[in-house]
Structure formats: structure tokens, C-alpha cells
Amino acid sequence: MFQFQHIGYLYALAVVPLLLLLFIGVLYWRKRKLQKIGDEKLVISQIQGYIHGRNTFRFILMALALSAIIIGWANLRAGDKSEKAERKGVDVIIALDVSKSMLAKDIQPDRLTRAKQLIMRLTDKMHNDRVALIIFAGRSYLQVPLTVDYTSVKMLLQNVSPDMVPAQGTVIGDAIEMAMQTFTQNEQKYKSLIIITDGEDHDDKAIDKTREAADAGVIVHTVGIGSPQGATLYDPDTRSVKLDENGNPVISKLNEDELKSIASAGHGTYNFLQNTDEVSDKLINSLEGMEQKSLGSVVYTDFTSYFQYFLFAGFLALIIEWLLPGRKKAKKPAPHVSVGKVLIAKSVDAPVADATAVKSGAAALLAFMFLAFGAQGQTNKYILQGNKLYEQQKYKEAADDYAKAVAKDPNNTSGLFNLGNSLYQQKKYDDSRKVMTETAKLSKDKTGAAAANYNIGNTYMSQQKWEDAVNSYKQTLRNNPQDVDAKYNLSYAEQMMKKQQQQQQKNDKNKQDKKDQKDQKDKKDEKKDDNKDKNKDKDDKKDQDQKDDQSKDQQPQKPESQPSKLSKQQADQLLDALQQEEKKLQDKMKKEKGNVVKMQKDW
Numbered sequence: 001m002f003q004f005q006h007i008g009y010l011y012a013l014a015v016v017p018l019l020l021l022l023f024i025g026v027l028y029w030r031k032r033k034l035q036k037i038g039d040e041k042l043v044i045s046q047i048q049g050y051i052h053g054r055n056t057f058r059f060i061l062m063a064l065a066l067s068a069i070i071i072g073w074a075n076l077r078a079g080d081k082s083e084k085a086e087r088k089g090v091d092v093i094i095a096l097d098v099s100k101s102m103l104a105k106d107i108q109p110d111r112l113t114r115a116k117q118l119i120m121r122l123t124d125k126m127h128n129d130r131v132a133l134i135i136f137a138g139r140s141y142l143q144v145p146l147t148v149d150y151t152s153v154k155m156l157l158q159n160v161s162p163d164m165v166p167a168q169g170t171v172i173g174d175a176i177e178m179a180m181q182t183f184t185q186n187e188q189k190y191k192s193l194i195i196i197t198d199g200e201d202h203d204d205k206a207i208d209k210t211r212e213a214a215d216a217g218v219i220v221h222t223v224g225i226g227s228p229q230g231a232t233l234y235d236p237d238t239r240s241v242k243l244d245e246n247g248n249p250v251i252s253k254l255n256e257d258e259l260k261s262i263a264s265a266g267h268g269t270y271n272f273l274q275n276t277d278e279v280s281d282k283l284i285n286s287l288e289g290m291e292q293k294s295l296g297s298v299v300y301t302d303f304t305s306y307f308q309y310f311l312f313a314g315f316l317a318l319i320i321e322w323l324l325p326g327r328k329k330a331k332k333p334a335p336h337v338s339v340g341k342v343l344i345a346k347s348v349d350a351p352v353a354d355a356t357a358v359k360s361g362a363a364a365l366l367a368f369m370f371l372a373f374g375a376q377g378q379t380n381k382y383i384l385q386g387n388k389l390y391e392q393q394k395y396k397e398a399a400d401d402y403a404k405a406v407a408k409d410p411n412n413t414s415g416l417f418n419l420g421n422s423l424y425q426q427k428k429y430d431d432s433r434k435v436m437t438e439t440a441k442l443s444k445d446k447t448g449a450a451a452a453n454y455n456i457g458n459t460y461m462s463q464q465k466w467e468d469a470v471n472s473y474k475q476t477l478r479n480n481p482q483d484v485d486a487k488y489n490l491s492y493a494e495q496m497m498k499k500q501q502q503q504q505q506k507n508d509k510n511k512q513d514k515k516d517q518k519d520q521k522d523k524k525d526e527k528k529d530d531n532k533d534k535n536k537d538k539d540d541k542k543d544q545d546q547k548d549d550q551s552k553d554q555q556p557q558k559p560e561s562q563p564s565k566l567s568k569q570q571a572d573q574l575l576d577a578l579q580q581e582e583k584k585l586q587d588k589m590k591k592e593k594g595n596v597v598k599m600q601k602d603w
Contacts, residue, residue: 002077002078003076003077004076005074005075005303005305006073006075007444008444010071010074012070012073013067013070015066016063019062054324057324058324061318061320061321062317062318062321064313064314068314068317071310074307075305076305076306077304078304088128089126089293090129090190090191090192090287091129091132091183091190091191092131092192093131093146093182093193093194094134095176095178095194095196096116096119096134096160096197097115097136097137097198098135098160098161098162098164098165099137099138099162099165099168099200100168101170101200102197102198103162104198104232104252106226106229106230106231107227111198111226112161114225114276115223116160117276118196118273119133120154122280122283122284123154124150125284126150126284129287130146131144131150131153132147133156133157134175135164135165136172136174136175137162137169138166138168139166139171139174140174140177141164141165142492143156143160145182146182152458155421159427170197170199170200172197173208173209175195176193176195176206176209176212177209179213180212180218183218187293188217189217189290189293190217190290190292190293191217191218191219192220192287193218193221195221195222196222198253199224199226199254199255199256199258200253206258206262207261207262211265214266219268219286220263221263221269221270222260222262222263222266222271223270223273223279223283224256224259225254226253227253227254229253230252230254231251232252233252269282269286271283382401382415385401386402386405386419389401390418390421390422393425395422398418398422399422402415402418402422413442413448416435416436416438416439417452420432420433420439420452420455424458429459432459433456436453437452437456439452440452446479447480449479450476450477450479450480450486453475454472454473454476454486454489457472457473457486460472461489464496464500469489469493469497470490470494470497473490474490477490
């Protein structure tokens with residue numbers, strides 16, 4: 001089956017009808033000019049070296065040459081053979097510790113950076129396995145669902161930092177539980193969990209969670225990163241070494257015993273990270289030694305291109321046009337010949353295109369085609385330079401080169417797509433989304449549009465705009481219904497959107513409850529103030545009555561001592577009770593002061 005690799009280039013064939021109209025216009029203008037000079041046939045017969053139909057033939061050759069070159073530029077090709085290849089692999093979840101203890105510099109540049117390098121090596125050596133990424137500290141979060149898009153994993157891995165998890169600490173058990181929720185629940189094999197941490201576990205349930213995972217068919221591998229001697233931690237709040245509750249420097253050490261116990265309970269292996277390539281090779285060998293599951297078939301098709309034949313035919317037509325003999329000019333002016341009232345000189349340049357003019361047109365056409373190919377080569381040059389910079393993680397410089405390629409060819413979907421990815425790496429999600437939207441519009445096939453919409457969904461996912469992400473993944477599936485990753489991401493985004501809506505409803509309910517409580521309290525306070533005002537009025541009236549009674553008494557009366565209402569025995573009993581209560585209170589305060597409050601670990 002024949003098809004064009006760059007079908008958009010065929011739009012350039014629209015130039016051929018325009019040139020045809022221009023040629024017809026020139027023929028009409030030439031005829032008008034000859035008629036003004038005299039009889040058309042007689043005038044043409046007096047033009048030295050004129051051959052009838054030669055200019056039309058040259059135009060046909062030029063039109064055929066231009067059409068052939070454009071068709072060759074679009075690269076007509078045919079599929080030779082198709083073959084199906086069975087993909088087999090396992091599901092691998094990588095749980096990465098991002099607690100603040102991973103910033104310790106007992107290995108250079110720091111523990112977290114070395115862990116990222118290990119994950120990069122692992123994904124480079126994977127082929128058919130699906131991989132997911134979980135980050136954890138005091139809590140766990142699914143960063144990348146199971147996917148074979150290793151590029152997306154690497155892109156999102158660059159942005160991982162301790163700031164992404166607000167609850168600090170190291171709770172390995174929570175990460176194992178998150179991994180169990182991410183794995184396919186109806187399978188009891190083909191699953192592996194790789195935990196990369198320094199082992200400073202603040203959770204005593206990690207071993208139990210590991211046994212539960214092993215019972216569900218998950219093989220758990222652990223990678224220890226750090227040193228047994230440990231290193232101090234930097235406290236950004238005090239801008240100095242982090243101190244514990246006793247004022248001593250916090251030393252973060254590698255807990256190998258904990259990680260070996262987890263690996264043993266999970267029927268996996270423990271690896272101490274010294275050489276990144278060595279550890280990645282061991283893990284890959286362990287994964288390849290597992291039983292593999294079928295992940296579907298992939299169809300590969302070989303194509304044979306035929307662009308060279310069209311380019312050869314086009315240049316051959318140009319050479320033939322160039323070799324056609326032209327009109328020879330006379331060296332000396334010929335004598336005038338009287339024809340009626342009009343004087344015609346044979347050496348006069350009649351309005352007919354001579355050989356020199358036609359050759360100039362052919363040269364201009366060749367120059368146009370070489371410039372077109374040159375512009376395409378310049379565009380590809382910028383894209384190649386951008387790809388090299390992108391691989392070196394110089395995303396800003398790569399974006400500059402991709403932008404130059406787009407400036408040369410605004411319809412270059414490859415340049416636009418790569419530019420959008422570079423902006424994504426710089427966390428410019430809005431700009432990346434705009435470029436990807438333009439890429440989807442310009443894509444001539446559904447596959448390109450699906451890829452662009454998939455990446456648009458990823459930008460929304462990074463900003464936790466779940467509803468927009470759902471719409472983007474739906475658009476991806478409209479263009480490519482077989483995209484398994486888009487289906488999975490769509491399901492995940494829908495779940496997160498549902499949770500977000502439930503949380504919003506809960507927050508709204510809490511706000512309404514607080515408002516109702518405040519209204520009830522205001523009503524009670526208002527009632528209390530009314531009662532207070534009434535009591536105040538009564539007291540004022542009583543005071544006024546007493547003043548009136550005193551004014552009536554002219555002589556002062558000697559106050560009499562009033563007898564005590566309590567007997568001496570009752571007073572002694574009351575005093576003893578108060579002393580006992582005071583003693584209990586003091587004992588309670590001493591007991592509370594004696595308890596040492598442990599400082600909560602936040603590293």
C-alpha cells in the first residue's frame with residue numbers, strides 16, 4: 001500500500017495551477033502586443049530563430065519538473081512487510097524516599113541525587129516492563145502510574161524533592177501499602193517493588209506490610225543509600241546543623257539491618273548503592289529472572305521509499321529544458337522592410353520569451369528548490385541541536401533551538417512537540433500546554449494529535465487540575481482508542497477528581513457547621529447580655545432604696561458584729577480539705593514536669 005510520509009508537503013503542488021494561469025496570461029499579453037505591431041503571423045515569421053510551440057514545451061517541462069520534485073519531497077513509500085512481535089514484561093514500582101535525611105552528603109552530591117541517577121539507569125535498561133514511581137516520607141504519593149513511557153518517568157523524576165511531601169519522616173510501610181493499591185489486584189505474580197531509601201524507618205509496621213505484599217505475589221527489593229557512619233543534616237530554618245531535643249547534632253545513618261529484613265521478608269534482594277551501573281544491572285537481572293506476562297503485540301512495518309525516482313525525473317526535465325536551442329540574435333541590425341504603414345526590424349526584440357529568458361526561469365526554479373531544501377535542512381539542524389541539549393538536561397537551551405526551528409517552519413510539528421516538552425521540564429506548564437495545543441491542531445494524523453493531547457493531560461496532572469486532565473485524556477482516546485497509558489491515566493485522574501470533589505463538599509459542610517455554631521453562640525451571648533442588663537437594673541434599684549433609707553436616719557448607728565455562720569470545727573474541716581486539694585494539684589504538676597516529652601522526628 002502506497003502512502004506519503006510527509007503528505008503536507010503536497011500542498012506545494014498548488015503552485016503549478018498558479019504558474020499555468022500566469023503562463024496563459026503571458027501568452028494573451030504577447031498576442032495583444034503582436035497585433036498592435038501588425039499581422040500576428042507575419043510578425044512572428046520575421047522573428048529570427050523563432051520555433052513555434054517551443055515556449056509552451058518549455059513551460060510543460062518546468063511544470064513537470066516542479067511537480068516531480070514536490071512529490072519526491074513528500075516521499076512516496078510503500079509498506080513491504082509487517083510482522084507481529086510479542087511484548088513480555090513485569091510491573092515494577094519504584095518507591096523513592098524523599099525525606100530530608102536523603103539530603104545528607106555522606107555520598108556525593110547527596111543521597112537523593114544518587115537515587116535519581118539509579119532510577120535513570122534502570123529505565124534506560126528496561127524495554128517492555130511497565131514502571132511506576134512512588135515518593136514517600138511521612139506519607140506516600142503516587143507520582144507516575146504504571147506506564148511504558150519511560151521518558152515521562154524521567155521528566156517527572158527531575159522535579160522530585162522533599163518539599164513535595166509535607167509530612168516528614170520515613171514511613172516505609174505506607175509506601176508498601178500505596179504500591180499494593182497501584183498493582184493490578186487480580187494477579188498474584190509479575191509484580192516487583194524496589195524501595196530506595198536510607199532505612200531510617202520511623203514505622204514499626206514495615207515488616208508486616210512486606211509480608212502482606214509477599215503473600216500477594218510482590219517481590220520486594222531494597223536499595224540502601226548512605227553510609228553506616230552517617231552524616232549531619234542541614235536545617236534550613238536555622239541555617240545550621242540540625243539539632244535534636246537534647247541540643248545534639250542529628251546524625252542520619254544507613255540502617256542496613258532494617259532494609260535486609262524487608263528484602264528477606266519480601267523474597268527479594270538487598271543492594272548497597274556504591275556503583276550505580278552495578279546495582280542497576282543486578283536489579284535488571286532480578287527482574288528478567290521473574291516470570292514475564294504478555295503485554296500485547298506490536299506490529300512493525302518496513303517501508304520502501306521512492307522519492308529518488310521523482311527527484312531524478314524532475315532534474316532530468318530541467319536539464320532537457322536547459323538544453324533546448326534558443327533564438328539567436330543577429331550581430332547587426334537587419335534592414336527595415338516596409339509592410340503597409342508599420343516598420344518591422346528583424347533584430348527588434350518582439351514580445352516573445354527567448355532562450356535566455358527561459359533559462360533564467362529554470363535557474364530561478366532550481367534556486368527556489370535548493371532554498372526550500374536548505375530551509376528544511378536548517379530546521380532539522382536546530383531540532384538535532386535541541387535534542388542533544390535535551391539529553392544533556394539543558395532544557396532552556398534546547399527550547400531556544402526548538403523555537404528557532406519553529407520560527408523557520410511554523411508548521412513543523414516535531415519542533416513544536418519538542419519545544420512543549422522542554423517547557424514542561426522548566427515547569428512552565430501553561431506555556432507547554434499552549435505549544436502542545438498548537439501541535440495537536442497542526443498534526444495531520446490522529447497519532448500525533450493523540451500524543452500531543454496526552455502530554456497536555458500530563459501538564460494538568462502536574463498542576464493537579466484533575467477535571468482538565470480527564471478531558472485531555474478523553475481527547476487522546478478519541479484519536480487513539482488503543483492507548484493503554486491514556487486509559488490508566490484517565491482512570492487515575494477521575495479518581496483524584498472524585499476525591500477532590502468529596503473533599504470540597506466536606507470542607508463546605510465544615511464551614512456551614514462552623515457558621516451554625518457561631519450563630520448559636522451569638523444568640524446565647526445576646527441572651528446572656530439581656531439577663532445581665534436586667535440584673536443590673538435590679539441592683540441599681542436596690543442601691544437607690546438603701547440610699548433613701550440612710551438619708552432618713554439622722555444619727556449614725558454603731559455597727560454590730562455579726563456572728564460567724566460556720567462553727568470552729570466546720571472551718572477546720574474545710575481548711576483541711578483545701579490543703580489536701582492543693583497537695584494533689586502540686587503532686588500532679590511535679591509528675592507532669594518529670595515526664596520527658598520526645599521530639600517528633602521530621603527527617
